[in-house]
Amino acid sequence: MSEPTHEPIDDPGPATPDDADWTWVLTRPCPDCGFDPATVEAAAVPALLRDAGRRYAARLGEDDARTRPGEGVWSPLEYACHVRDVCAVMTGRLEQILAGGGEVVTFANWDQDATAAERQYWRSDPDVVALEVTAAFETAATAYARPSGTEWEWPALRSNGSSFTAGTLALYFVHDVRHHLWDVTA
Incomplete structure (x- = not known):
């Protein structure tokens, strides 16, 4: 993962936290x-x-990759991180899920806002992140090519109790990355 750059870059402050439950995107269009x-x-x-x-890697090559479009809104660089x-x-x-062999598994909580602050996304090098994001998506694509047949129906629970299957997790994931592409190009 990219290390922050050594050039002085002011902390733009936190983005507005997104605490919405986006699981509704599993049943209707966004x-x-x-x-x-x-x-x-x-x-x-x-x-x-x-x-x-x-597409994220290409967006990071644009001049405004570090620019926040508004107060409390991540820059394209921060979204890519x-x-x-x-x-x-x-x-x-x-x-x-796959290791659970069809038994219900429970995901640990992940705080995206704490991660962004801890890792100082705004200080990252766009060129390094472009390589990292391409590699991360390749790793994810390889993993999501593995399930077959009934494995797509194997269950899981998120820490807040939302239920998923491998298949709905894939949809949720695809929405998240597509939505953030919309965020950085809209």
């Missing part, structure tokens, strides 16, 4: 980014993840 869970097949997930990785870390979390969660 009015913002257009994601529709009914149109995504499990077999398409690896290609969608690889495409997203390329976030989705890089989301890839690791969602890959780990899928691996946990």
Whole structure:
């Protein structure tokens, strides 16, 4: 993972926390980014993840990658750091489901806002993050190509009690990365 740069970059302050329960995107289209869970097949997930990785890396090459579009809103760089870390979390969660062999597993909580502050996303080097995000999406795509047949139905619970299967976790993950692509290009 990228280390913060050594150049002095002022802390822009925290982004506005997102404490919404986004599990509703598993049952209906997102009015913002257009994601529709009914149109995504499990077999398409690896290609969608690889495409997203390329698009984030390309966005990091733009001049305004470090610029926050408004107070409390992450810059494209910060979003790219976030989705890089989301890839690791969602890959780990899928691996946990598969290791559970069909038994219900429970995911540990992950605080995305604490991670962003701790890792100082705003100080990261966009060129380094572009490489990291591409690698993270490739790792995730490889993992999401593994499940087959009934493994997609194997269950899990999030720490807040939301239930998932490997299949709905894949949809939730794809929405998250697509939505943040919308965030950095809208």
